[in-house]
Structures are given as C-alpha cells and as structure tokens.
Amino acid sequence: MSARSTVRAFFDERTATISYVVSDAATKRAAIIDPVLDYDFKSGHTNTRAADEILAYLRAENLAVQWILETHAHADHLSGARYLQEQVGGQIAIGENIREVQATFKKIYNLERTFLPDGSQFDHLFRDGESFHIGELEARALLVPGHTPADMAYLVDDAVFVGDTLFMPDVGTARADFPGGDAHQLFRSIRRLLELPGDTRMFVCHDYPPASRQPAWESTVAGQRAANIHVRDGVSEGQFVAMRTARDATLEVPTLILPSIQVNVRAGRLPPADANGIAYLRIPINALPTRGQ
Numbered sequence: 001m002s003a004r005s006t007v008r009a010f011f012d013e014r015t016a017t018i019s020y021v022v023s024d025a026a027t028k029r030a031a032i033i034d035p036v037l038d039y040d041f042k043s044g045h046t047n048t049r050a051a052d053e054i055l056a057y058l059r060a061e062n063l064a065v066q067w068i069l070e071t072h073a074h075a076d077h078l079s080g081a082r083y084l085q086e087q088v089g090g091q092i093a094i095g096e097n098i099r100e101v102q103a104t105f106k107k108i109y110n111l112e113r114t115f116l117p118d119g120s121q122f123d124h125l126f127r128d129g130e131s132f133h134i135g136e137l138e139a140r141a142l143l144v145p146g147h148t149p150a151d152m153a154y155l156v157d158d159a160v161f162v163g164d165t166l167f168m169p170d171v172g173t174a175r176a177d178f179p180g181g182d183a184h185q186l187f188r189s190i191r192r193l194l195e196l197p198g199d200t201r202m203f204v205c206h207d208y209p210p211a212s213r214q215p216a217w218e219s220t221v222a223g224q225r226a227a228n229i230h231v232r233d234g235v236s237e238g239q240f241v242a243m244r245t246a247r248d249a250t251l252e253v254p255t256l257i258l259p260s261i262q263v264n265v266r267a268g269r270l271p272p273a274d275a276n277g278i279a280y281l282r283i284p285i286n287a288l289p290t291r292g293q
C-alpha cells in the first residue's frame with residue numbers, strides 16, 4: 001500500500017456532491033475530480049464559492065494542477081472545471097462516450113450548429129483502461145457505464161474515485177434511469193469495481209446520509225462487498241435490476257438537471273452569449289425523456 005497519494009475531499013452541501021483533489025506528495029502535482037460551480041436556480045446566478053475552496057487548498061499546499069477529471073456529465077450540479085482551468089490550468093478530461101451523451105442532449109436542447117458532439121470541448125477523452133499519471137502516481141481510467149453511458153472511475157494509486165456508481169454502503173447505488181442509463185450495465189460496472197483489491201480506498205461522488213450520521217465519502221472495496229445495501233456480495237444482477245428499477249420509478253428528477261447538463265456537455269463552459277452579451281440556459285418543454293413528475 002502506497003502512502004504517496006494525498007486525497008482531500010470537498011463536500012458541497014447544496015448538491016450533496018463530493019469533489020476531490022488527489023495529489024502526489026513527491027512532485028506536488030495534482031488532479032481535481034468533479035468540481036462544482038454554484039448555481040442559484042431562482043436568480044440564474046453562478047458563483048465560485050465551492051471552486052474557490054479548492055483553489056485555496058491548492059495554493060496552501062503549493063500544488064500544480066495537471067488534470068481536471070470529470071467522472072461523467074453530472075445532472076445535479078454545474079461543473080467548475082472551466083473556471084478552475086482558467087485559474088490554475090490542467091487538462092479537462094472525461095470518458096470518450098461523452099460523445100454519445102452530447103449527441104443525445106444536443107437534440108433535446110437543440111444546441112447551436114457549431115456545438116459538435118465530438119468531445120472536442122474537452123482536452124482529453126479517456127478510453128477504457130487507459131493509463132495516465134498524476135506526477136509520479138500511476139492512474140487508470142475505467143469505463144463504468146450504467147448511470148450514464150459515459151461514466152468513468154479513476155483509479156489513482158490505492159484509491160478509486162467511483163463517480164455515480166455506488167454510494168456509501170448504507171446508501172447503496174446511483175440511479176440508472178437517465179437517458180442512456182441501464183441498470184444491468186450499472187450492476188456489471190459496480191461488480192468490476194468490486195474486483196479491485198479489498199483494501200482499495202473508495203471515494204464516492206455524492207452522499208445522501210440518513211439522519212443518524214454526518215456526510216461521509218470514503219469506504220473500501222471490502223467494506224462495500226460486505227455491507228452495501230444494494231450490491232453486497234450475494235446480490236444477483238436480477239435482484240439488483242428489480243430493486244433499481246422499482247426505486248428509480250419513485251425518484252424525482254434532480255432540481256438542476258436542465259441547467260447542469262447543457263453546461264456540463266460543454267466541459268463546464270456557459271453557452272455562448274447572445275448579441276446583448278448575456279448567456280442563456282435553455283429549458284426544453286416536455287422533451288426530457290425521463291419521468292417529469
């Protein structure tokens with residue numbers, strides 16, 4: 001077990017999102033994972049409070065940002081990737097299947113012709129199994145579709161950042177009912193992650209804690225295999241899919257899904273401004289292919 005990597009978590013209470021900075025102690029190089037750009041739905045204002053916390057940490061620790069990694073095109077928060085890149089650099093990366101997600105949502109939002117669903121808005125698109133480095137830390141991108149078709153997990157040293165696949169053991173797993181989602185795929189992706197060594201540290205992208213505990217984000221592969229309420233060892237794919245499908249039918253659409261996705265398929269850029277200099281987000285009426293209630 002290596003002790004070279006340092007993981008720092010940032011919990012955003014409004015969206016229950018956990019962003020991370022993982023860094024290499026030897027070289028002071030770092031990756032930011034799933035940063036948040038605050039967005040107030042009522043006023044249409046963005047602000048950078050959450051991302052600025054990350055900036056303060058980077059400066060205090062004297063870290064140089066090499067990567068800004070997105071696990072997927074999030075539906076519950078806007079990405080702070082572009083803002084952070086403007087401040088500290090780094091390559092914004094996501095899984096190559098983002099093209100499929102971009103094509104789906106280009107149609108739904110009727111995005112401008114110049115928006116190409118080719119992933120070019122990102123600096124790098126990861127293939128399944130692709131190796132990369134953060135300083136001298138070994139890292140690998142793993143395709144884990146199911147929540148969306150493009151979800152990636154990032155294995156860095158002895159830690160895996162699992163995005164929206166599984167959550168803390170007492171919360172279970174992510175939903176699989178978004179466009180392109182698939183509960184069968186999600187189960188197989190999670191089982192793939194659970195094949196990692198038992199002491200692999202697992203960091204989740206959200207926590208929705210029961211009233212009995214504070215938000216948490218770190219578990220282990222062994223801990224998840226023993227106790228995850230949805231996918232512990234012994235749960236079959238059929239059992240999981242039946243549970244997931246029934247549960248997803250009861251879930252509301254996330255509050256920020258419509259603003260979030262149109263920004264996140266642009267790698268955290270706002271849409272181009274109109275001639276008056278103001279950028280607008282679009283609300284497709286009766287078009288999102290998911291339960292609208």
Ligand SMILES: [Fe+2]
Pocket residue numbers: 072073074075076147164
């Ligand atoms: Fe998500």
